[in-house]
Amino acid sequence: xxxxxxxxxxxxxxxxxxxxxxxxxxxxxxxxxxxxxxxxxxxxxxxxxxxxxxxxxx
Numbered sequence: 896x897x898x899x900x901x902x903x904x905x906x907x908x909x910x911x912x913x914x915x916x917x918x919x920x921x922x923x924x925x926x927x928x929x930x931x932x933x934x935x936x937x938x939x940x941x942x943x944x945x946x947x948x949x950x951x952x953x
Contacts, residue, residue: 903910903917910919924939934942 901917901922902915904915905911906914908917910917912918924937926937928936931937931942932944934940
């Protein structure tokens with residue numbers, strides 16, 4: 896499966912290309928709370944709450 900383009904609006908990051916695309920080799924999305932219900936609790940602008948059947952890797 897091909898990776899989709901990764902959009903980024905953090906112009907200060909060295910991996911930001913033309914203030915819109917990320918060209919890092921990998922991306923790490925983090926959360927700010929033990930349980931997440933909204934995108935504001937993450938560093939993921941496209942976060943949507945799942946139905947509980949998602950695979951969780953520790």
